[in-house]
Amino acid sequence: MFCVAPPELETKMNITKGGLVLFSANSNSSCMELSKKIAERLGVELGKVQVYQEPNRETRVQIQESVRGKDVFIIQTVSKDVNTTIMELLIMVYACKTSCAKSIIGVIPYFPYSKQCKMRKRGSIVSKLLASMMCKAGLTHLITMDLHQKEIQGFFNIPVDNLRASPFLLQYIQEEIPDYRNAVIVAKSPASAKRAQSFAERLRLGIAVIHGEAQDAESDLVDGRHSPPMLRNVAAIHPSLEIPMLIPKEKPPITVVGDVGGRIAIIVDDIIDDVDSFLAAAETLKERGAYKIFVMATHGLLSSDAPRLIEESAIDEVVVTNTIPHEIQKLQCPKIKTVDISMILSEAIRRIHNGESMSYLFRNIGLDD
16 A cells, blocks of 8 residues: 655544544445544544345344434445445435434545436436435435546535545655656546646646547437437428537547657546556557556546456556455456555544534645646
8 A cells, every 4th residue: 555644644633522433334344444444543443333235135234332412424435236335325324314323424435326427318317316315314424535527516415525536646656656757647538638637737747638539439329319200290390490410420540649759658537447448548658659658546446357458458557546445456467556545534534523624635626626
């Protein structure tokens, strides 16, 4: 793990008032490592609770200590079974609510279903549904990290603190990549350009953007909305009305905007899950002369065959935080490195519990970060 505590945080970390209870909502023991690190930093023990699956796959939660009148912080890291993870959280929040907890704060470093935050044809905005469920269950505050879209905060009617992992990743670049001054920050698509620009400006480095890569064509799929009107309805359309249509998109050839020849390429993004786009970007950067390729991301889902594909690829190192447990993936692929972010989560918990300002944790963060 890579983590160095600033002195101002180190002196405050173990100072908390009474009345704080810290729970881990995971039934999966591999998902409890982050909770244990946070509890250790706060100088408290994890609360006593049983979370398990019945033989019929129902989730059962039994809180084994009093939470009446206390600030309850529920830490939930997302496992491979994301839907079970959500039910564990909702049931525990509701159990604390009915046990008369003073406040119930969810600590969810990776917010599940965050990619489903926009309307897609006849789909639904699932992250809005999930936000409503959490609020209805009794959540009074949410601590999360690097939401896929910052606008997700607006789905909640409770306070949301969207912390940033970029200071830890920037520190890793400066201390663990010896020749980082000869690096260029790369956005693997124009959509990632703002994040890449933020990293580049803070490190005083150049930026490159890959344009024309293969992207999800889900928004371009043909469905019933594009179907021509049935013959019997043609008469209903006014003969003089001609609705203009958008010109169909055509992907341009892959190009790299910016110079990466003879440089270290550092690809930055918020989530690394399906690695195909990262592998394609790495191959393109190698062809353009980059001699070393790093991938930096906050949330390392690394689903399916991602570890094997990374190990066989041109990528030299993948650096992710421990918002999601990935110890098994690290055993499969030594290229995967972890940055510990338990420090900032524990400090956020301490400040909320003690009624202190959170602005210290958002210093130098702009609207585009």
